[in-house]
Amino acid sequence: MNQYINTGNKDTRSGFGAAMLELGKTNADVVALCADLTGSLKLNEFAEAFPERFIQTGIAEANMMGIAAGLAIGGKIPFATTFANFATGRVYDQIRQSIAYSNKNVKIAASHAGITLGEDGATHQMLEDIGMMKMLPNMTVINPCDYNQTKAATIAASKYSGPVYLRFGRPKVPNFIPENQKFIIGKAILLQPGNDVSIFAAGHLVWKALEACKVLKDKGITAEIINIHTIKPLDVQAILDSVKKTGCAVSAEEHEMNGGLGDSIAQTLALYDPKPLEMVAVKDKFGESGTPEELMRKFNLDTPDIVEAALRVVKRKNK
Amino acid sequence: MNSEKEISNLASQIRRDVLRMIHAVQSGHPGAPLGCAEFFAALYLRILKHDPASFKMDGMGEDVFFLSNGHLSAGWYSVLARSGYFDIAELGSFRKLNSRLQGHPATADGLPGVRVASGSLGQGLSVAIGYSLSKKLNKDPYHVYVLMGDGEIQEGQVWEAAIFATAKKVDNLIAVIDYNKKQIDGPLHEVMPLGDLKNKWESFGWQVLETDGNDVKELLAAMEQAKALTGKGKPVMVLMHTIMGKGVDFMEDRHQWHGSPPNDAQLQSALSQLVETIGDY
Numbered sequence: 149m150n151q152y153i154n155t156g157n158k159d160t161r162s163g164f165g166a167a168m169l170e171l172g173k174t175n176a177d178v179v180a181l182c183a184d185l186t187g188s189l190k191l192n193e194f195a196e197a198f199p200e201r202f203i204q205t206g207i208a209e210a211n212m213m214g215i216a217a218g219l220a221i222g223g224k225i226p227f228a229t230t231f232a233n234f235a236t237g238r239v240y241d242q243i244r245q246s247i248a249y250s251n252k253n254v255k256i257a258a259s260h261a262g263i264t265l266g267e268d269g270a271t272h273q274m275l276e277d278i279g280m281m282k283m284l285p286n287m288t289v290i291n292p293c294d295y296n297q298t299k300a301a302t303i304a305a306s307k308y309s310g311p312v313y314l315r316f317g318r319p320k321v322p323n324f325i326p327e328n329q330k331f332i333i334g335k336a337i338l339l340q341p342g343n344d345v346s347i348f349a350a351g352h353l354v355w356k357a358l359e360a361c362k363v364l365k366d367k368g369i370t371a372e373i374i375n376i377h378t379i380k381p382l383d384v385q386a387i388l389d390s391v392k393k394t395g396c397a398v399s400a401e402e403h404e405m406n407g408g409l410g411d412s413i414a415q416t417l418a419l420y421d422p423k424p425l426e427m428v429a430v431k432d433k434f435g436e437s438g439t440p441e442e443l444m445r446k447f448n449l450d451t452p453d454i455v456e457a458a459l460r461v462v463k464r465k466n467k
Numbered sequence: 468m469n470s471e472k473e474i475s476n477l478a479s480q481i482r483r484d485v486l487r488m489i490h491a492v493q494s495g496h497p498g499a500p501l502g503c504a505e506f507f508a509a510l511y512l513r514i515l516k517h518d519p520a521s522f523k524m525d526g527m528g529e530d531v532f533f534l535s536n537g538h539l540s541a542g543w544y545s546v547l548a549r550s551g552y553f554d555i556a557e558l559g560s561f562r563k564l565n566s567r568l569q570g571h572p573a574t575a576d577g578l579p580g581v582r583v584a585s586g587s588l589g590q591g592l593s594v595a596i597g598y599s600l601s602k603k604l605n606k607d608p609y610h611v612y613v614l615m616g617d618g619e620i621q622e623g624q625v626w627e628a629a630i631f632a633t634a635k636k637v638d639n640l641i642a643v644i645d646y647n648k649k650q651i652d653g654p655l656h657e658v659m660p661l662g663d664l665k666n667k668w669e670s671f672g673w674q675v676l677e678t679d680g681n682d683v684k685e686l687l688a689a690m691e692q693a694k695a696l697t698g699k700g701k702p703v704m705v706l707m708h709t710i711m712g713k714g715v716d717f718m719e720d721r722h723q724w725h726g727s728p729p730n731d732a733q734l735q736s737a738l739s740q741l742v743e744t745i746g747d748y
Contacts, residue, residue, distance in 0.1 A: 203635070206630070208627035208630070210623070210624040211593045211627035211628045214594045214624065216597060217594050218583075218593065218595060218599070219598070219600060221524065221582050221594070221597075221598050222526070222527075222597075222600075222607075223527070224601050242593075242624070245590060246584065249584045250574050250584045251574065
């Protein structure tokens with residue numbers, strides 16, 4: 149069994165900030181925009197080092213998206229940044245027309261996604277963003293799982309030509325992906341080979357899936373853990389190859405079941421190879437205030453929930 | 468340098484194109500592009516420094532125009548074709564299946580002259596501001612133009628952009644409002660009055676000019692003045708008074724022609740009022 153070591157809890161948004169600082173030095177076309185959340189997005193160092201390429205837009209996200217589209221027309225690589233809530237739902241039409249339909253090289257970097265935003269409550273806990281963004285033609289959707297992967301994904305997004313939605317979070321979570329691991333947009337990562345069930349996980353649920361894998365091993369089930377960091381384009385081949393071997397699947401994500409990663413996997417299985425699937429996701433609910441850990445438990449997004457889903461789906465397979 | 472006569476001639480031809488294009492598919496928005504025919508003609512013949520023969524998406528080293536009120540597409544396509552961005556025969560494909568001339572402007576099929584989709588209102592000023600910033604970052608000294616509708620500025624995003632452009636000293640931008648005082652549902656002052664527009668934009672920190680947009684001489688003078696106001700640390704706004712439906716007696720100043728096509732008899736009557744100056748497509 150592969151061992152993944154938590155090298156210390158870190159927030160994914162800091163991985164974004166670190167990547168931006170690096171990109172500021174290595175790519176003169178990279179521009180950062182922020183709607184009054186510079187500290188939250190970990191862009192202070194970028195703003196200080198590259199003031200001419202940092203654009204404070206104030207609390208005006210619609211305008212920020214349009215400005216990003218305009219900068220992209222002029223050959224720049226704009227990263228439009230704010231919380232996931234304000235980066236998607238609030239500005240859906242701006243993204244749809246000026247960025248996605250117009251196919252502009254804009255990177256939408258969204259922090260504080262999901263329920264782990266915590267105490268601020270449901271107004272700020274965006275759980276529908278992946279669905280909204282993946283429905284847009286031309287849009288690439290990435291949800292990295294830890295600090296190192298967020299940093300790598302940000303750099304990969306800067307090198308990719310076209311609109312990208314990059315989703316990350318607020319809390320400090322285990323950092324376990326090797327720093328030098330290659331990040332290829334659209335290419336899933338096999339973290340743990342297994343034979344009995346495929347667990348496809350994104351974002352903060354990837355570490356929990358690895359923990360669930362250990363629990364399942366003690367119950368005599370070997371789970372294959374696959375990190376789907378890119379929800380669109382989905383690595384259909386990796387999913388089908390794994391499920392062909394295991395015969396059943398669990399999806400795990402910090403997002404609404406409707407429109408999320410599980411929804412994409414269900415579509416893939418239904419179209420090409422129908423197999424039982426269980427989804428660990430938020431089930432048609434808004435979030436609420438609480439600590440991230442409390443909320444992950446209450447909304448059934450925790451390690452035991454992945455274990456139970458795996459046991460259920462294996463039972464369904466064997467029926 | 469193109470003469471005022473040439474600009475007036477092109478404006479008349481744009482009007483004929485607009486009506487024929489919209490009549491052919493019995494759909495489209497004739498009112499506003501008829502009112503902006505002089506603006507389109509003056510802009511593309513005289514104001515813009517641009518290279519129609521070799522369209523570049525990034526617009527480096529030339530002036531760039533954005534159409535925010537995308538429903539003026541017929542007028543824009545006409546002037547783009549007639550200034551050499553693409554063949555005028557393509558105007559006949561307007562709004563038809565498999566055409567690059569979509570109902571509202573789009574970039575998906577690579578139509579030269581178009582750099583961003585528009586139609587959902589209120590977005591073009593932000594895009595133009597972002598593009599103006601890219602020109603500054605690229606040390607490209609050329610100007611950026613954007614046209615908006617007067618009804619369009621009821622959208623809140625426009626005012627986010629208005630604040631931003633002043634705060635960030637976007638002074639290589641000239642915004643123009645097609646002030647025809649009409650919108651789909653009726654006269655603007657009935658649907659949603661905008662108050663004193665000059666005062667509003669000035670209070671947001673813009674340099675504001677007013678002009679008659681259907682008088683070529685006055686319009687050219689205003690646009691030259693607008694250019695002279697660039698580079699002074701403030702964005703520039705031209706409130707361009709126009710008449711919706713201009714040039715066709717039964718359409719003039721009537722909001723009912725915002726988005727209705729002329730029938731056969733109406734087209735004949737309209738075309739009889741507009742000189743075919745350059746030749747129909």
